[in-house]
Each structure stands twice: as structure tokens, then as C-alpha cells.
Amino acid sequence: MIxxxxxxVAALFAAGCAGPEQKLGRxxxxxxxxxxxxELRHSVEESAVFDSPGSGYFGFIxxxxxxxxRTGLGxxxxxxxxxxxYKPIATSSFSPDPVFPxxxxxxxxxxxxxxTDTYTxxxxxxxxxxxxxxxxxxxxx
Numbered sequence: 001m002i003x004x005x006x007x008x009v010a011a012l013f014a015a016g017c018a019g020p021e022q023k024l025g026r027x028x029x030x031x032x033x034x035x036x037x038x039e040l041r042h043s044v045e046e047s048a049v050f051d052s053p054g055s056g057y058f059g060f061i062x063x064x065x066x067x068x069x070r071t072g073l074g075x076x077x078x079x080x081x082x083x084x085x086y087k088p089i090a091t092s093s094f095s096p097d098p099v100f101p102x103x104x105x106x107x108x109x110x111x112x113x114x115x116t117d118t119y120t121x122x123x124x125x126x127x128x129x130x131x132x133x134x135x136x137x138x139x140x141x
Contacts, residue, residue: 019086030074039066
């Protein structure tokens with residue numbers, strides 16, 4: 001019983017904390033793709049802009065499929081984060097970073113914690129980035 005514990009601690013010290021920490025963070029980010037639906041919104045927007053007007057269903061189905069795949073990939077990385085090989089997997093079909101539609105890039109959240117001038121109330125940022133399709137920003141171009 002002590003040998004597996006000693007081996008796990010030795011592997012942790014040999015690898016350092018940066019690898020497992022990055023793998024766990026990437027895994028959690030990908031696991032919550034099913035809630036965020038960035039792949040879905042990205043695919044719908046791409047099919048609406050680049051494909052024919054009648055191909056909206058293809059964008060929805062393709063985006064839903066990619067969201068489920070990214071969620072499964074995230075679950076795999078969360079479960080295996082202490083095991084070495086901390087590089088992103090499936091980089092040929094997925095980027096390691098979350099995907100957003102081209103028309104929306106996330107910014108700083110409008111919150112008293114992030115606001116630069118809380119006394120006057122004139123600050124900016126995303127108001128509701130957790131709501132899919134929200135584009136409302138305060139004092140942003």
C-alpha cells in the first residue's frame with residue numbers, strides 16, 4: 001500500500017505541478033463546453049456565413065457533435081490529469097483553447113472585482129457572458 005503512494009509522490013515531484021495543473025485546467029475548460037456551447041455557436045455562424053442559406057441544420061448538428069466530442073475529451077483529461085503525457089491530445093481536430101464564434105471574443109467581466117473605477121461607476125466589460133448569445137458590453141467598441 002505504501003509503494004503506490006510513494007510512486008505517485010515521486011511521479012508528482014518528477015513532473016512538477018505545471019503539467020498536471022495545465023492538463024486539469026484544460027480538461028475542466030473542455031468539460032464545461034456542453035454548458036458554454038462555443039463550438040455550437042461557432043459552427044452555426046460558420047455555416048451561415050460560408051455555406052448556402054439552407055445549410056443551417058448542418059451547422060447546428062456539426063456544432064452539437066463537436067461540443068459533445070470536446071466534453072468527452074475534457075472528461076478524459078480530468079480523469080487522467082495525474083498521469084504523465086501532459087500535452088493536449090487530439091490537436092489535429094481540436095484546438096486546446098476554448099472556441100468562440102468569430103463575432104464574439106470574451107473580455108473582462110463587468111464586476112466590482114474587475115472594475116477600475118468602482119466609486120463613480122464608469123467602467124466597462126461583459127455584462128452577461130455566461131448567457132449564450134449575449135453580446136452586451138458596457139463602454140466597449
